[in-house]
Structures are given as C-alpha cells and as structure tokens.
Amino acid sequence: MLDNLRVRSRAFPSEPPRRRGATSLEPERDRLGVLRAILASVPWLQVGLGALIVLLAALVPWGTGKVLEAMDQQILAIDVKGEFIGDSRVAIEREASRWLGKSYFATDLSEIKAELERRPWVASAAIRRVWPDRLVIDIREKKPLAYWNGGRLVSRTGELFAPANPEVAGRLPRLSGPDERVRDVIRMAQDLSGRLARHGLGFAGLSLEARGAWTLNLANGIEVVLGRDHVDERFERFLAVYEARLVSRSDEVKRIDARYTNGVAVQWKPAPAASEPNS
Incomplete structure (x- = not known):
C-alpha cells in the first residue's frame, strides 16, 4: 500500500520552490521593453538640432548686446538741416544739444523727434544716426x-x-x-x-x-x-x-x-x- 502511494505521488510533480518575498520578473521586463521602444522612436537628431537652435537664439541677443556695448560711443555732434523761415537753425541746435554725450545706440530717436515736433513752426523732424558719434536732424517747417x-x-x-x-x-x-x-x-x-x-x-x-x-x-x-x-x-x-x-x-x-x-x-x-x- 505504501508502494502504491509512492507511485501516485510521483504522478503529480510538486511545484518548483519559490523564494520568500520574491516577485515575478515578467512585468519589469515589459516595462523595460516599452521604455526601449519609446527611446528608439525618439528622433534624436532632430531633438539635438532643435536644442541647438534654441541655444543659439538665446545667445544671439546676448552676443549682439555685448558687441553693441563694445562699439557704443557718446553722441559728440548734431547736424541740423532744413530751410528756415519761422524757426531758426541755432534754436533747434540749442534744443538738441541736450542729447550730446548720450549713448549713440541707446538714445531713443523717437523721443527727439517728438520733442522737436512740439515747436510751433516744425511740421516734421527726421533724425538719423551717422556712425560713429553723430546725429543728423532734418527739419521741415510748416508753410x-x-x-x-x-x-x-x-x-x-x-x-x-x-x-x-x-x-x-x-x-x-x-x-x-x-x-x-x-x-x-x-x-x-x-x-x-x-x-x-x-x-x-x-x-x-x-x-x-x-x-x-x-x-x-x-x-x-x-x-x-x-x-x-x-x-x-x-x-x-x-x-x-x-x-x-x-x-x-x-x-x-x-x-x-x-x-x-x-x-x-x-x-x-x-x-x-x-x-x-x-x-
């Protein structure tokens, strides 16, 4: 009877032993596979080029500012042009002289234009920079x-x-x-x-x-x-x-x-x- 029991027990093989506290490795393998698939699908060349373009775009204004700062001069001369009947060249030069010594690049030309066009006789004022340290003002009087x-x-x-x-x-x-x-x-x-x-x-x-x-x-x-x-x-x-x-x-x-x-x-x-x- 014992022999019969041994034969029967061999017909039902026992489950492989498991370590205590151990978990299955299959889900972890699945996650790693998905991650590898995602990484493989990323166009790394395009990403690298995009990052480079963003970096250059950020550096260009900074570099331009440094170059202009190095090239900047003070305004040392202001030339006034135009035909004058009511106003006078001397009076306009005197008013514009307060911009002498200001930054060549940082001076706001629209501010000068607005100031001069407040004069009763001035119909329009056009201001331009002449490198390296000069402003030219063209005045058109009202007729x-x-x-x-x-x-x-x-x-x-x-x-x-x-x-x-x-x-x-x-x-x-x-x-x-x-x-x-x-x-x-x-x-x-x-x-x-x-x-x-x-x-x-x-x-x-x-x-x-x-x-x-x-x-x-x-x-x-x-x-x-x-x-x-x-x-x-x-x-x-x-x-x-x-x-x-x-x-x-x-x-x-x-x-x-x-x-x-x-x-x-x-x-x-x-x-x-x-x-x-x-x-």
Missing part, C-alpha cells in the same frame, strides 16, 4: 497759407498754429472764422481768389461769422458783403456791377453790399476835406 483770426497762422494743410513770431510769414491773406470751420474758409477763399484773379482783382481776405455770413476783402481795400445765402449768385452780381459801374471809381469805394436782390449798395469813402486857403 503758412494765411493769417487766422489775427494772431495765428493757418498752414497749407489746414493746421492752425500760434508761433511767437507770426509776422515773419510776410504778406499773406487774412482769414477768420470759427476754428472748426477753418477748412471751409480755406476752400471758399481759394474759390473766390481764383475767380477774382480772372477779373484782374486781388484777394486780401475772407471772414466767416458764427451765423454763417461771408465777407470778402479785396486787395484794393474794398469790402464786399456776401451774406449767408446765395453766395455764388451775389458774388457774380458784385462782379457785374463792379465792372460795369465801379471799376473807374474803385479808389472811392469803401464797401459793397451784395445782399440785395436786384443790385448792390455802395458805401463811398468820405470825401477829402477841402484845404483852407492861405491867409
């Missing part, structure tokens, strides 16, 4: 078209400005009106002055009242009241009457009112007083 409301000027672009020396603009037409209507006044003045020139008459000025009435001044001193309505019609009526009846006596005429329907009203200059006979 006055007419005097405006007495003490100011209006430029050819319709900009109002108030320099301390408007009289240097010389002989110009005198325009007046509400500031917000300056462009309307300029357009009307250009139209009327062109039409006067075709009739041999000079244009001296034009005013627009707040309520919209126009008054024209001729170069010969005559004032022409055109009013608010039918301005073109009244202007043509004035021309017709002037050429037909008044041109020969223009030096006697002070004012012409063209606001009438069928004609004009003429105000004559006072007659010169007769000289007393010598006693």
Whole structure:
C-alpha cells in the first residue's frame, strides 16, 4: 500500500520552490521593453538640432548686446538741416544739444523727434544716426497759407498754429472764422481768389461769422458783403456791377453790399476835406 502511494505521488510533480518575498520578473521586463521602444522612436537628431537652435537664439541677443556695448560711443555732434523761415537753425541746435554725450545706440530717436515736433513752426523732424558719434536732424517747417483770426497762422494743410513770431510769414491773406470751420474758409477763399484773379482783382481776405455770413476783402481795400445765402449768385452780381459801374471809381469805394436782390449798395469813402486857403 505504501508502494502504491509512492507511485501516485510521483504522478503529480510538486511545484518548483519559490523564494520568500520574491516577485515575478515578467512585468519589469515589459516595462523595460516599452521604455526601449519609446527611446528608439525618439528622433534624436532632430531633438539635438532643435536644442541647438534654441541655444543659439538665446545667445544671439546676448552676443549682439555685448558687441553693441563694445562699439557704443557718446553722441559728440548734431547736424541740423532744413530751410528756415519761422524757426531758426541755432534754436533747434540749442534744443538738441541736450542729447550730446548720450549713448549713440541707446538714445531713443523717437523721443527727439517728438520733442522737436512740439515747436510751433516744425511740421516734421527726421533724425538719423551717422556712425560713429553723430546725429543728423532734418527739419521741415510748416508753410503758412494765411493769417487766422489775427494772431495765428493757418498752414497749407489746414493746421492752425500760434508761433511767437507770426509776422515773419510776410504778406499773406487774412482769414477768420470759427476754428472748426477753418477748412471751409480755406476752400471758399481759394474759390473766390481764383475767380477774382480772372477779373484782374486781388484777394486780401475772407471772414466767416458764427451765423454763417461771408465777407470778402479785396486787395484794393474794398469790402464786399456776401451774406449767408446765395453766395455764388451775389458774388457774380458784385462782379457785374463792379465792372460795369465801379471799376473807374474803385479808389472811392469803401464797401459793397451784395445782399440785395436786384443790385448792390455802395458805401463811398468820405470825401477829402477841402484845404483852407492861405491867409
């Protein structure tokens, strides 16, 4: 009976012995395989090139800054160019001199430009660097078209400005009106002055009242009241009457009112007083 038991026990082989605390090695092998597969799939050449590009991109500004720092000089000279009527080269050079001694590269040219363009006569200022230590400033002045409301000027672009020396603009037409209507006044003045020139008459000025009435001044001193309505019609009526009846006596005429329907009203200059006979 014991023999039979031994035979039966051999028919069922025992499980291989296990070490205590030991774990299976299969999951660890799987993880290592996955890691190797991931590493093998990474394009290391492209990664290396990308890292190199990033590194160079970071180094270029640093290197450029070092080079510019080594090359930087102080601004030692400032040249001012332009044609001057209202402003002066000396005054602009004096204002720009505060940038002398500043860094050639670090100086903000837009700051200089903004500062100079605050001057009443300056329309634009262009500033450029000239290596190694010079700035060149090109100034373009405003071109006055007419005097405006007495003490100011209006430029050819319709900009109002108030320099301390408007009289240097010389002989110009005198325009007046509400500031917000300056462009309307300029357009009307250009139209009327062109039409006067075709009739041999000079244009001296034009005013627009707040309520919209126009008054024209001729170069010969005559004032022409055109009013608010039918301005073109009244202007043509004035021309017709002037050429037909008044041109020969223009030096006697002070004012012409063209606001009438069928004609004009003429105000004559006072007659010169007769000289007393010598006693």
